[in-house]
Amino acid sequence: MSTKPTVVVAMSGGVDSSVAAGLLLRQGYNVLGITMQIWQESTTQTKGAGCCSLGAVEDARRVAAKLGIPHYVMNFREFFAEKVIDNFISEYKNGRTPNPCVNCNRYVKFDALLSKAQDLGAEYLATGHYARVEFHEDRRRWTLRRALDHDKDQTYALYHFTQPELEHTLMPLGLVTNKAETRAIAEELGLLVSNKPDSQEICFVQGGSYTDFLADAAPETVQPGDIVDTTGKRRGSHDGIAFYTIGQRKRVNVGSPIPLYVVGIDAKTNTITVGGNDDLLEEGLIADDVNWIGLAGIDGPLPIMAKIRYNMDAVPAVVSPGENGSLILKFDQAQRAVTPGQSLVMYEDNGDSVIGGGTIQQAFK
Template identity: 45%
Template structure:
C-alpha cells in the first residue's frame, strides 16, 4: 500500500499549506496508468480531487486499439478509475479544438517539409492552456498530471517554480514539455517525478486498479497504425505531389511520390542505387525535391530556433549562455550555448549533431542527468 513517506512527498509536491481536504486539485486523467496513479496519490494524500478527461479525437481503430490516448476505451478506463477512487470525473469534448490546433498543424508541418511533434503542440495549446483554464474555472489550486518531470518551488518567496528532469531518466518527458510557460509551470504539479514506472505500476496493482498492466500510449495518438502519410492524404489529397530526389549538386538521382514520405536523416526507402550510403539531408517543399548526401552532410553546429520559450534566469544576449541541448527525445542532451542573434535565438552544439530536423524541438537544460533544470527550448528552424 501507499506509505506515509510517499503521502508526504505528494503533499510536498503540491506545496500548498493547510488542510489537504480544503485544497482542490484537478487531475488530468487520460485513462492510462500514470495519470490514474497520480489521481490515486492525490486522493490518498487527502486532497479534494477532480478528474478531467479530454476527448480529443475518435475513430473506430482508436476505440478498439490498446495504447490509444484520449479516445474510446481510454475515456471509459478513466471514468471507471475515478469511480473506484471515489472522485468526481468529467469528460470535456475538445475534438474540434484538437483538430484545429494539433492535427491540422501536424499536416501543414509535414507538407512544408518539417517533422512535427504533435505531443508538444497538444501540451502547449490544449492541455496546458485550455484545460488549465478549465481548472481555474473550477477554483482548483493546481492542475496535476502524470508526466515524469519534477517541479519545485524556488524558495525565494516569489511563488515561481522550476521544472527538472525526473528520477527515472528512462521515463523523462521534459522534452515534450519545453513549451510550458512560467505562468503555466507555476500552476502545474507532477507527483510522479520522483517515482519510476515500475513503482507507479506497483501502486496501481496494490490499489486494485484495472490499468496496472495497461500498455503505454503511443507517441502520436491520432495515427493508430503509424501511417502518417495516409492521414495527411486523407485530409489533404493534394499533399503527395511527386518530385525529384537530387544530390548536393542538384543532379537528379531519382523520383519520389511526395515529400511527406521523407524526414531528415532517413536512409532506408529512398529507392535509389548508390555506391555509398545516402541520407536525406534537406527537403525543399517549394521545389518538391528531396536532397540526399553522405552522413557527414547531416552534421550541423548552429541551430536557429523559432518560438523560443526561455525559462532561464538571465535574458539572452549576444554572448552565448552555456546550456545542454537535446534535439531528439531519445537522444541525451549535449553541451552547447545559446545566444540572441540578429536572425533570432541560435543554439550552438559543441562538436555538432547529426540529423537535425526542422519542426523538431531543441530543448535546453542547465545540466545533464537526473534533476537537471529545464531552461525551455524552441522549434528547430530551417538552416
C-alpha cells in the same frame, strides 16, 4: 475530509495519469478527474484509437470509480483540431517534421484544460507526466526539472510552460524511480489499468499510419517527386515528402557505393536531397518561437546542454540571442540530423533543469 486544495487530474485512461490521481488522493488532495474528448468525427475506430479515445474514456471512468473521485468528460475536439492537427498538417506541407505532443501540452493541457480546472475552483492541474516542478528560491522562479527516472523523463515535450502554469501544476510521477514502480502502485490501488501498455502512436491517427492520415488531409504531401544529390543531380524518385524526415535512410532507393540519407526536403519543388553521413552533420541551428523557464531570457552567449530530439542525451552547446527573439545555437561538436520543425530544448549545464526551448527553423554548418 480533504485538508489540501482541489486538483483536477487529466485522466487519459492510462496507468500514468491513473496513478497520479491515486497518489494525490493519498496525499490528501481533493481530486477531480477530467478526460478530454479530442477524437475527431472522421475517426471511426474510437474504441481503441489511443489517448483520450472512447476506450480511454471508459478506462478513466472505471479508475475514477475505483478511487471514489468524480469524473467528467470535456469536449476539446475543435480546439485540439485547430491547435494540434492543423499545425501537424501545415508543417508536413512545408516539408518539416512536427512534434504534435508539444503543441498538445502547450495549448490543450496546460492552457485550455488548466483554465477549465480553475473555472471549477481547482487550485492545480495534475498530469501523469514524468517531470518535476519546483520553485527556485534564489531566482524566484518556478522551474521544470527532469524526472528521477531519466528513461521516462518527458521534459523535452514540456518546455513551453509559463510561470503561472507551472505554479498551478502538479506532476507526482516525477518522483517515481521507474515505470515498474508506477505499475506496482497501480496494483496496490487495485486499478485494472496496471498492466495497460503505453500508447506509442499519434493519438489522432488511426492505426499509427500518419502517412495515410496525410494522404487524406494533405494529398500534396504524398505526390511523387525527384530525389537529387547535394550537387543537384537527379538520382531517383520518391513517393511523397510526407514519407521522409532528415536523417532517414529508409525509402532512399538510390544506387550508391555508400549509404545515402535524407539531408534536405524542399516542399516547394517536391524534392528530396540525399547525401552521405557527413552531410548530416551540422555545427549549429537557428530556433524561434522561444520560451524561457529557468531564466527570464539571455542577453549574451550562454553555455547549455541541448536536446534536438526526444531520444537523445543532451549535448554541450552555446546559445546566443538572435534577431526578433530567435536563438542561435552552436554545438561543441557537430550533431547529426538537425530537423526543422522539431524542438530544441535547453538544459542547465548539469543537464537537470530546463532553461527553455524553441522550434528548430534551420541548421547551419
